[in-house]
Amino acid sequence: MKHILLIATGGTIASRHTAEGLAPRITPEELLSYVPDAASFCSIDTVQPINLDSTNIRPEHWLLLANLIEENYHRYDGFVICHGTDTLAYTASALSYLIQRTSKPIVLTGAQRSIDEDTTDAKVNLLDALRFACSGKSGVCIVFGSHVIAGTRARKSRTKSYNAFTSLNFPDLASVHESRVVRYIPYEPQGEPVFYHKLNTRVFLLKLTPGMDPAAFEAAGKLCDGLIIESYGMGGIPDVYLEELDKLIRQGKTVIMATQVPQEGSDLSVYQVGKHVKDRYHLLETYDMTLESTVTKLMWAMGQSSDPQEIRKLFCATVNYDMLF
Incomplete structure (x- = not known):
């Protein structure tokens, strides 16, 4: 059974309604309680380094996430990052450059509606992300709406619909249908993973x-x-x-x-x-x-x-x- 680290950062997937609008309130343990089927195919540890609406995600948070994955890289078979959708494509791109030649899946996901709502895409997206992280298919990618998109190719193209992300100028890497991962484009990293620790934000x-x-x-x-x-x-x-x-x-x-x-x-x-x-x-x-x-x-x-x-x-x-x- 694969061992996965779930990294929660906030976002809509973990939000609840407040008097001032949606805000991240749901813990990573609570997120997992909504997808009990995940326990049948992987063991999951959780960590929550930040808890933000993704509008507030900045480059220092990308470095924090990359460092967290580097510190735990040899302890887990894959990583799933729950993230708000608004800056998800930026974070996926940044991690693609900060973590190169990874032989383990680094999967980002989120949702257009909170996981505690009666009608939501969050449960499917989270389960799909965990399945892909267990599939042995490596690289930094986004799993959303059954699509697996290279971390550098994603664009949020819809603000409300469940099929929120598009792969621009490049095909999807794979798809997830129920319990099956179908890979379209092979990924074969050469050599050991390389982690970078600096960004010039100017x-x-x-x-x-x-x-x-x-x-x-x-x-x-x-x-x-x-x-x-x-x-x-x-x-x-x-x-x-x-x-x-x-x-x-x-x-x-x-x-x-x-x-x-x-x-x-x-x-x-x-x-x-x-x-x-x-x-x-x-x-x-x-x-x-x-x-x-x-x-x-x-x-x-x-x-x-x-x-x-x-x-x-x-x-x-x-x-x-x-x-x-």
Whole structure:
């Protein structure tokens, strides 16, 4: 029988109604009491390092979770993290970079409705996550609505429906149907797991909008070491912003071009407005990455090195299926 560590962090799955709205109140032991069938296929220990609405989850919490898993890595066969849905994709992406080449499942799940409600997706999601954690299928992933999604590919695409998460620009890794796990994409880690302990959180995401004041670039530069520009379509910078972009490049900021379009990714080589800035500044671009993985990967890369070439090398290396180009 597999031995699983259930890590509770709060979120809707563990919330109760209060006079001020839903708030995390349910303990991890109580969560398990709603899924008694889990005891038939695994033994479970529980821990609750934080108890937050996921809106309040920050990078220091990602590091806390990664350290907790590292400390317990050799004691358990798999890990299940119960987490709020709003920042679940960010946490899954961050853990994909902080814990690499894991041979054990690190599974994140949550729910759109609390586990103590009469009608809820929480019980199925939690059971599915525990089953996947026992399946021997490794890697950092999200299990939600019967879908198993790579930790770097998830996006919350619905605010109320049970099928809340979508795998962007990449197929699901697997599915869970009742007691059966069906894996579509094999995962074969090479070597021992690697744990990282540093993030540079001075990352800023600037979303272009028509008519935005060029001073926004200067303001963003004061807040960050790495700037992600969320452009239109396949990517490009309007001419009115090039002078400000010049300044950021001279200041040594790492600048990455992304797209506001969720499907199919960027390609700066197609249009003049994109090709010009890529050739002029040698900008990094996200291609088919999600914004969640772009933000967390840049934090991770800049946390490992301040050398621009090393940051570029780390960012361009594929991790947990995050970039295919």
